[in-house]
Amino acid sequence: MVEQIVFYVFAAIAILSGVYVVASQNLVRSVFMFFVTLLSVAGLYVFALADFVALTQIVIYVGGVLVMLLFVFMLSSKDSLDNIVNLKKEALSANRIPATIITIALLVILIYAILLVDFEQLDWIKSNKLLIDKAQTSNVHNIGVNIMGRFLLPFELISILLMMTLVSAAHLARKEPNND
């Protein structure tokens, strides 16, 4: 019972702060509200028995991605912030009515599709439900074994990809020597 209450509180925080992120006219507020969304989504991961993914989400998203977003925001938006203050509210975001129609249509389709399936009757879910209660140990050990076993090739590939990202980001962000 307590578990369900906490779950729905996290879900409400995630959805409401997501709405605020999307609908807010204030850019800085929406970036900071995105912190709240990410943290509450990380809380939802814990309820899906994924504590390691939740910690990774907090470390990488909240610690890395959002700080980077704020960094670029502060670097780039001195002029654009001044422009935005002068703009009217309607001019800040376009295509509102078509976007609302598309969004609501997609939401209805998704919810209809989810309601169509009875997940409790699927075979693999039924057979694995018995195992959940037995698996008391943390799954961090299991994740480590799997990464170093079956997922070794993607793991190594992702390290190469991160290296490529580092090099390309540093290359793209440098000052051009000819212009100076």
Place this chain on the structure above:
Amino acid sequence: MISLQHFLFIAAVLFCLGIYAVITRKNAIQVLIGIELMINASILNLVAFAKYDVINNNGQLFALFVIVLAAASVAVGLVIILNFFKRVKTIDPNKANSLRG
């Protein structure tokens, strides 16, 4: 025990919010935030299904890979936004029309 459908509903709502942000915002950083919201919704789906995959944990491993790939794409995207700002002095994606035929 929270049923799988509630996770999927929350993920669907977050995904639609992300799409709304991508369509309506006139600020490249907020468009990027919308993309991040959509990626988070898909990670939530992966993790919710992985709840019933106790032995292999495939869903959680995929979620970890998706988080790393999202971080990498955000790094490159932000650098592109910075370069765009250096050239055009704005971060409105509608102004990026110099490649228009």
